[in-house]
Amino acid sequence: MKIAVIDDEKPQADILYSICNAYFGGHKQNVQIDCFPDGIAFFNSFKENTYKIAFVDIFMEKMNGIAVAEKLREKDRDIIIVFVTTSPDFMMQAFSVHAFHYITKPYKAEQMIYKVLNDASSYVSDNSKYIEVMCDRRNTLISLKEIVSVESDAHYINIGVVSGLRYRTRMTIAEFLKLADNDTRFIPVNRGIVLNADYIKDIEDSVCVTGNGERFPIKIREKTRIEQSIREYMFKKIRENQRR
Known part of the structure; x- marks a missing residue:
């Protein structure tokens, strides 16, 4: 499975990378996690049906997360989009692009992210048939x-x-x-x-x-x-x- 982390805050991206890596390592599943500093860098290397899950930061300077998600949804209607943000203010816009989940920073507990990954993995497994x-x-x-x-x-x-x-x-x-x-x-x-x-x-x-x-x-x-x-x-x- 391939996962994209799109976040212009490198320390936060690194934390999410480590948590995802630990989750899939514990489940003995192969995973490739690619981190991108913004949506532009992500779309420059994007190929349809490559990533199963995308963690997208909402507050980014070059291209905000909602815009990234809208463009991503146009290109891949099945990808699981999980928003990560410091504020819940954009929650309604998140649902408009069929976001799978909405996680607020700072990450308070790995267990919450584990649950999101667990739910997402189950969805991917069924949806990949x-x-x-x-x-x-x-x-x-x-x-x-x-x-x-x-x-x-x-x-x-x-x-x-x-x-x-x-x-x-x-x-x-x-x-x-x-x-x-x-x-x-x-x-x-x-x-x-x-x-x-x-x-x-x-x-x-x-x-x-x-x-x-x-x-x-x-x-x-x-x-x-x-x-x-x-x-x-x-x-x-x-x-x-x-x-x-």
């Missing part, structure tokens, strides 16, 4: 985490994601499940329909309702099996989170 499909004659990467539904249509499947977009690719449901490594979050609810359990909101009679309001027909005789599959997945997810 992708499938590659052919859509409109080009290869497209789709995050498993963002897939809401998969529906078969003749020799094709339509993959619906949280943004509302749909990807159409020549593939069977069985091939999709194999490509997704039979991830247990994907539950067949009817012939030619697979739903992501993370987005299933309710089952009403013969209809499965997702969080965005879409309704999918299910087989009545399979209702008990579907509900059991959802419960088993949720219990597994809870146990995994408790072990972290």
Whole structure:
């Protein structure tokens, strides 16, 4: 994993570097931490999808942290942005660029940063699971985490994601499940329909309702099996989170 620390206060950057290094060393994970004195230096060496986490100081002279985050979010929508600052005054602007966390200086406890790194590492691990499909004659990467539904249509499947977009690719449901490594979050609810359990909101009679309001027909005789599959997945997810 690669982490960027963008901070014009070298002593503070060095402290954060040491804490991150100790955290990943303790977890026996390989990590590369690159420190940059400002956003300009960072973008001069930036390559898309290189860094998984970026710690960004808000108060910097050459380019303030909010501007850095806005530009970074345009280039990489998946990178985890953690703001570090001496003041909470810019917290609302931090959320506008989908910041993962907001840490105030001086760093009072390593444990707080460890928790942020723990949460971020879990997010990266899940978010790094992708499938590659052919859509409109080009290869497209789709995050498993963002897939809401998969529906078969003749020799094709339509993959619906949280943004509302749909990807159409020549593939069977069985091939999709194999490509997704039979991830247990994907539950067949009817012939030619697979739903992501993370987005299933309710089952009403013969209809499965997702969080965005879409309704999918299910087989009545399979209702008990579907509900059991959802419960088993949720219990597994809870146990995994408790072990972290």
